Amino acid sequence: MNGSRLKERKRFIFASLAPSGILLLVFSYFSLGYCIYVSFLKWNMLSAPKYLGLRNYAQLFTNPSFWNSLKVTLIYSLVSVPSCIILGILVGMILKNARIGRSFFRVMFFIPVIISMVVASLIWKWIFNPTQGILNYLLVNTGIFGAPDMNHWLKWYNDPNGGALAALLVVGIWKRIGYNGVIFLAGLFNIDQQYYEAAELEGASSFRRFWSITLPLLSPTTFLVLTMEIISALKVSVSPLVLTNGGPIESTNSLVLYIYKEAFESFRMGYASALAVIVFFFILILTVLQMRTTEKRVFYQ
Amino acid sequence: MKRKITPWRIILYLLLFLIVLLYNFPIFWMISTGFKFSTEIYRYPPSLLPDKFSFDNFKQAWLATPWWRYLINTIIVATVVPILRIILSALAGYALTFKFKGSKIIFLAILGTMMIPEETTLVSKYIIVSKLGWINTYLALVVPMVASAFSIFLFRQFFLTLPQELQDAADIDGCSNARYMMSIGIPLSKSVSITVGLLAFIDIWNSTLWPLIVINNDKLRLVQIALKAFSDDRGTTWNQLMAGCCFVTIPVLILFIILQKQFIESVASTGIKA
Numbered sequence: 280m281n282g283s284r285l286k287e288r289k290r291f292i293f294a295s296l297a298p299s300g301i302l303l304l305v306f307s308y309f310s311l312g313y314c315i316y317v318s319f320l321k322w323n324m325l326s327a328p329k330y331l332g333l334r335n336y337a338q339l340f341t342n343p344s345f346w347n348s349l350k351v352t353l354i355y356s357l358v359s360v361p362s363c364i365i366l367g368i369l370v371g372m373i374l375k376n377a378r379i380g381r382s383f384f385r386v387m388f389f390i391p392v393i394i395s396m397v398v399a400s401l402i403w404k405w406i407f408n409p410t411q412g413i414l415n416y417l418l419v420n421t422g423i424f425g426a427p428d429m430n431h432w433l434k435w436y437n438d439p440n441g442g443a444l445a446a447l448l449v450v451g452i453w454k455r456i457g458y459n460g461v462i463f464l465a466g467l468f469n470i471d472q473q474y475y476e477a478a479e480l481e482g483a484s485s486f487r488r489f490w491s492i493t494l495p496l497l498s499p500t501t502f503l504v505l506t507m508e509i510i511s512a513l514k515v516s517v518s519p520l521v522l523t524n525g526g527p528i529e530s531t532n533s534l535v536l537y538i539y540k541e542a543f544e545s546f547r548m549g550y551a552s553a554l555a556v557i558v559f560f561f562i563l564i565l566t567v568l569q570m571r572t573t574e575k576r577v578f579y580q
Numbered sequence: 581m582k583r584k585i586t587p588w589r590i591i592l593y594l595l596l597f598l599i600v601l602l603y604n605f606p607i608f609w610m611i612s613t614g615f616k617f618s619t620e621i622y623r624y625p626p627s628l629l630p631d632k633f634s635f636d637n638f639k640q641a642w643l644a645t646p647w648w649r650y651l652i653n654t655i656i657v658a659t660v661v662p663i664l665r666i667i668l669s670a671l672a673g674y675a676l677t678f679k680f681k682g683s684k685i686i687f688l689a690i691l692g693t694m695m696i697p698e699e700t701t702l703v704s705k706y707i708i709v710s711k712l713g714w715i716n717t718y719l720a721l722v723v724p725m726v727a728s729a730f731s732i733f734l735f736r737q738f739f740l741t742l743p744q745e746l747q748d749a750a751d752i753d754g755c756s757n758a759r760y761m762m763s764i765g766i767p768l769s770k771s772v773s774i775t776v777g778l779l780a781f782i783d784i785w786n787s788t789l790w791p792l793i794v795i796n797n798d799k800l801r802l803v804q805i806a807l808k809a810f811s812d813d814r815g816t817t818w819n820q821l822m823a824g825c826c827f828v829t830i831p832v833l834i835l836f837i838i839l840q841k842q843f844i845e846s847v848a849s850t851g852i853k854a
Contacts, residue, residue: 291757295671302727307693314704395786559700
């Protein structure tokens with residue numbers, strides 16, 4: 280290639296990279312840096328910002344609302360992550376073994392994935408409705424949980440001691456099962472069929488085959504889903520916004536919802552940014568941990 | 581391995597069918613409630629199917645708020661962003677297949693943006709966008725959404741699978757890089773483009789927090805926000821609310837049914853992300 284062609288190529292490369300590069304630079308790295316900067320300010324976007332130093336952070340760590348939202352988010356993750364993984368593997372196994380109508384079942388499991396979170400939250404809000412919802416009707420009528428106590432059950436989803444959070448968990452898990460199922464299905468198809476044939480020859484039971492072949496060889500996928508689930512659980516925000524608006528008594532005020540409320544309802548931009556910085560570091564640590572472990576390979580042969 | 585049809589197998593399939601139906605019960609419940617009259621909503625015990633299938637309630641809900649405007653707004657944004665994202669990501673992905681000084685660092689820097697979740701930069705992005713004067717314009721919805729590291733990654737990986745001879749032949753024939761992209765690169769990358777486009781479409785159609793923050797002009801609202809406002813407005817008329825949910829869901833559901841294979845594969849491809 281001659282010089283002018285090389286020059287032209289250089290120009291082409293630069294011109295092709297520039298739009299995406301600049302946008303990502305501004306809306307990711309600069310945004311993040313700016314977020315850290317704003318976290319040192321007291322600013323409501325109307326009057327001039329005032330430099331506070333680390334006082335937003337100090338305030339944050341002494342604010343029970345912060346610890347509460349951290350607790351809410353952690354409890355949510357602790358229930359949601361394992362449930363999503365176990366149910367996801369189950370759906371993946373079901374889809375793999377359903378030789379007839381696999382694509383039908385795949386589509387059926389996938390429908391909740393494409394429903395938006397706002398719609399999903401509203402539908403479940405209706406199902407959970409204390410006075411007219413169908414779930415309470417079923418619970419009261421069948422009396423699965425002991426004697427039907429109208430007063431108790433009608434209020435369960437307004438219960439700040441876990442009831443409301445349980446409602447959020449149902450929506451979140453319901454929406455993610457199909458997604459994980461599809462990813463696990465791909466992971467299951469990557470497992471060499473030979474292992475199963477060998478196990479069958481040796482007369483291993485199906486449980487044994489699942490435990491000693493499927494689970495270990497599925498571990499790269501499981502680990503991937505684990506990280507995605509943790510990150511997605513840490514970011515939970517739309518379902519509490521629509522379903523409970525963080526209540527009752529902040530019992531569903533997740534970290535990201537807390538950021539949103541501080542910034543766009545109370546206009547405490549600095550304080551909200553300090554919160555965002557903390558959440559960012561949480562997620563960063565998890566991502567780095569994940570990358571480290573992936574390098575070492577969970578997978579062993 | 582051929583499996584015999586045994587009664588046990590039939591029972592299993594029936595069970596599976598039942599589970600899948602139960603799993604989709606909320607969707608059914610949304611549609612069924614949408615068909616009900618207000619008087620039926622307050623009935624206890626609730627009826628599984630409406631007494632009478634009539635579109636009256638849908639009509640009422642449709643007329644209660646300018647859904648068509650919100651749908652059109654969303655369709656515009658959800659078309660523009662995917663198209664721009666495909667073009668920009670294809671170009672950047674192609675450029676990153678060349679080795680030049682700093683190419684590795686640039687690639688890593690682009691991938692690094694995936695570690696900064698949108699939720700954590702919500703506040704600072706809002707301040708930036710408002711300083712640019714973009715609040716209540718579609719620039720705020722389109723521009724920050726156009727560039728996507730994952731899409732660039734997908735395109736780059738795809739272009740790397742093309743044989744080097746293709747590029748060499750183009751170079752010998754004096755075909756410029758721009759022409760190469762137009763006549764070879766883009767036509768070959770149809771499946772990646774569909775994946776990137778669909779993912780962008782889902783992103784926009786479902787985005788909630790960001791449009792809620794940057795758009796407060798009712799005329800420019802996107803459909804998810806309109807639905808949220810509708811629910812804040814008439815929280816207890818559940819049949820109207822469920823009809824609203826149907827309006828928001830039906831377009832995506834249709835698209836999903838037409839393109840289900842691509843849809844599922846696109847979303848599953850996010851699994852290779854990490």
